[in-house]
Amino acid sequence: MNSSLDTTFAALADPTRRAILARLALGEVSVMELAAPFAMSQPAISKHLKVLERAGLVSRGREAQRRPVRVEAQPLVEATEWLDNYRQSLETRFQRLDALLARLKGDAQKHGAKRRKQKMKRR
Amino acid sequence: MEGDLMANETRIKAEPGKQEIFVTREFDAPRELVFQAFTDPELYVQWLGPRRLTMNLETFEPRAGGSYRYILTDTDGSVFAFHGVNHEVLAPERIISTFEFEGLPEAGHVILETAKFEALPGDRTRLVNQSVFQSVADRDGMIQAGMESGLTESYERLEELLAKGVSQTAGASQ
Numbered sequence: 001m002n003s004s005l006d007t008t009f010a011a012l013a014d015p016t017r018r019a020i021l022a023r024l025a026l027g028e029v030s031v032m033e034l035a036a037p038f039a040m041s042q043p044a045i046s047k048h049l050k051v052l053e054r055a056g057l058v059s060r061g062r063e064a065q066r067r068p069v070r071v072e073a074q075p076l077v078e079a080t081e082w083l084d085n086y087r088q089s090l091e092t093r094f095q096r097l098d099a100l101l102a103r104l105k106g107d108a109q110k111h112g113a114k115r116r117k118q119k120m121k122r123r
Numbered sequence: 124m125e126g127d128l129m130a131n132e133t134r135i136k137a138e139p140g141k142q143e144i145f146v147t148r149e150f151d152a153p154r155e156l157v158f159q160a161f162t163d164p165e166l167y168v169q170w171l172g173p174r175r176l177t178m179n180l181e182t183f184e185p186r187a188g189g190s191y192r193y194i195l196t197d198t199d200g201s202v203f204a205f206h207g208v209n210h211e212v213l214a215p216e217r218i219i220s221t222f223e224f225e226g227l228p229e230a231g232h233v234i235l236e237t238a239k240f241e242a243l244p245g246d247r248t249r250l251v252n253q254s255v256f257q258s259v260a261d262r263d264g265m266i267q268a269g270m271e272s273g274l275t276e277s278y279e280r281l282e283e284l285l286a287k288g289v290s291q292t293a294g295a296s297q
Binding site for chain 2: 005006008009010012013014055079082083086087090091092093096097098099100101102104105
């Protein structure tokens with residue numbers, strides 16, 4: 001199992017961290033601004049940021065005072081692709097079921113038409 | 124990504140850190156027919172396994188307390204066996220069953236599957252399948268394995284498309 005996906009999913013498996021990423025999707029912010037909406041101390045937010053940083057999901061700018069936090073897309077892209085390939089393997093199977101259902105519906109219609117024809121003849 | 128999917132296409136929900144996967148798929152057929160495709164062995168074999176693999180339905184008892192086991196054989200001879208028990212088969216709305224892949228290094232990794240068949244207007248059906256795993260690791264492992272098989276199928280379809288393209292071009296140039 002891909003260990004960077006492990007780290008990405010572990011990082012995402014927390015509602016506060018997901019909320020942080022959602023906020024960062026709107027644009028970079030300083031840690032102070034990030035902490036504001038949460039009923040949480042700055043050190044607590046910093047802990048979450050460390051986890052996100054280790055997973056490569058956020059990066060910290062170098063601008064000395066503020067060190068703004070930004071979201072990094074690549075790990076999320078990998079996680080989405082991973083799930084989409086799984087979805088695709090299921091979709092292929094369901095398309096076979098689509099084809100079978102279409103055949104069964106066609107057979108049912110033919111059968112119905114045959115019976116109606118036979119009923120007409122007997123009159 | 125969801126916005127790119129066609130109307131009926133498979134949708135998956137697998138939230139990070141959870142032990143379950145939801146698969147939703149709609150069909151242009153009444154749910155009695157879709158349910159039949161899941162419970163009639165002659166129909167089931169026609170769609171479950173990928174084309175490349177031969178499907179052998181060794182046991183199939185679509186009733187409460189019934190068991191099932193099927194074996195997929197690859198062109199290179201490798202064999203994949205799956206088995207489980209049907210907890211409930213309630214036509215035409217619900218099937219609850221266990222599922223285990225026999226090819227894992229360790230036995231006992233079982234999944235609880237709940238398949239619900241909802242009737243939609245216009246003689247259509249929505250299938251919602253919930254798979255519950257014994258751990259987050261089991262769930263993520265299943266997705267990983269599914270991803271790999273998904274890639275294989277995608278490559279096969281790509282090969283077929285390319286082969287079609289090549290033969291058509293060859294025909295045109297003559």
